[in-house]
Amino acid sequence: MTEHIPTPSLTSYTANARDLDDATVWAVEVHLENCAECRAKLAELAAPPLLTLLDDVQVMIDRGVRTGPEPVRRRTWRRLAHRWAVWSVIPWVTLVFSAVLAAFLLDREFPQRPSLVLLLAPVAPLAGLAIAWSRRSDPAWEITVGTPRAGLEMLFRRTVVVLATVLAPLAVAGWRLDMNPTLWLLPSLAFTAATLLLGGLIGVTRAAALLSAGWLLAVALPAILTSDLPVVVRPASLPVWALAALVGAALAVLRAGDHRRVN
C-alpha cells in the first residue's frame, strides 16, 4: 500500500515552513517525484503567488520557444561525407569526368586510333588519391593523421570514394564503346594499389605523381604518337594486371601502418 504525504506536511512544504527538517523535506520531494496524486494536491495547496509565478514561467517558456532561434538542422550527410572524403576532391571529380568524356568522344570519333579511355584508365584515380590524402587539401590533416582512425581505416574509406567516383564514368564510357570491362578496371585497380603501397614509403602525392608520369611517358604518349595500341592494354595482358592488382592490394593492406605517420 502506498502512503501519501499527510496534508499538514504538504502545507508546511508549500509554505517553506521551518518546522520540516531536512530529512522530511528530502522524503517529501522523493515521494512527489513519483506520485502524481500528491503533486496534484501540492498544486491545490500552493499559495496564489506561487501559482502565479508558475504561470508566468510557463508563459515565458512558450514565448521563448516561439521567438527563439530555429532548431538547427542536423546535417547527417555532411558528417558522413567527411568520414569518407574531403571536399577538395570535388574540382578533381569534375576534371576526371571531363577527361573521361573527352577521351570517350575522341575514341568514338577516331575508332582506328588507340583507345584514350584505355590509356587514361590506369592513372585516372591517382590524382584523386593524392588529393584525398594530401596535407594541402585537407585543412584538418595534421589533427586527422594523429588520431586512431588514421592509417588503414581512413585510407580505405577515402580510396573507396575515389574509386567509386572514377570507375563510374569509366564504366559508362567502356559500355558505350563496347569494351571488355576488365580492360580498364584491372589496370585502374593495379595502379591504385601500387600508389598506396609506394605512398606508404614516399607519400601518396609523390607516389601518384611518379606513377602517373611513368605511365604517361612510357606508355600513353608513345601509343598516341605511333597510333599503335601497346601490348600492356591488350586482352593478352589481363592475367598480369589481375595478378598485379591482387598482390598490390594485399601488400597495401599489409603495409597500411606506413600511412599512420608523416615520415
Next chain:
Amino acid sequence: MVRMVSATELRPTTYAWPVEAAALEVKAGRHLAVNGLDLSLGDGVHGLLGPNGAGKTTLMRALSTVHRPSGGRLRLLGEDATNGRGLRSLRRRLGYLPQHFGFYPRFTVREYVEYMAWLREMPKAAVPGAVQRAVERVGLTSRADSRLKTLSGGMLRRVGIAQAIVNDPDLLLLDEPTVGLDPEQRVEFRTLLRELGAGSCVVVSTHLVEDVVAACTDVVLVDEGRLVWQGLPAELISRGEQGGTGDSPAERGYTSFLSSHRSLS
C-alpha cells in the same frame, strides 16, 4: 616465519611517466629539429618555452605521434611511440591542438568537435555528452551551432581546444593555444589549463612566458632541439630577479637561462 618486506620492495615499479624521451631525435624535413632531447614529464601543466626554431613544434608533432622520431627513445603513457605497435590505443588517449589549426569552414562548432570525437574512436553513446562538455568548457555554448567560418580567430582557437579535450585525454598537447585570445579569454584559459592538469599531463608550447608562469606547474626550456632547463615557474622568476633582459622577472629569467646555455655551448 613472517618475511620482512622493505619499503624499497613496496615501491611501485609499474609507474610510467606520461612523457619519457631519451636522446630523442626528430626531423623536420631534412633538418634535425629535435637533437638528442632528454625529457620526463609527469601529470600537471608543462610550459614548453623556447625561441623560434628551437624545435618546439617538431617536438609537439612527435609527442602527438604525427611525426616519427628518427632516433632515440620516446615513450608516451607507457607505450613505445617510436614504432607503430600500440599506436592506435595510444592515440585514443591523446588530445592535440596543432599550431596551425585547420578546420572545415561549413561545419558548425558542434559538428566539428563531434567529427574529432569520431576520429578518436569515442564510444558513440558518449559523444553527444562529451561534445557538450567540451564546448561548455571553452565557453562556446551559445555558438555551438554557428558555422566555423562565422567565428573570430579567438573563437576558432577555442574550438581547437574543445576538439583537443573532447576525449578527456591523458596527454594533452597544445601548440600556441592562446594565439588570438583576448586578455579575458586568456585568463579563463589559464583556469581551464589548471583544471585539465589536475588529472592528466598537459604540454603547452608557447612564446608567452607570462602564460607559463600563471598556469603551468613546470617549465621546460628548449633551444636548438635540446633541453636547456627544466624547473618550477618560481625558479624562473627567481633567476630573473638576478639578471637578464625583459619586461618581467619571468622574461628576464627566460633570457638569462638561454644566454647562459648559449655561452656554454
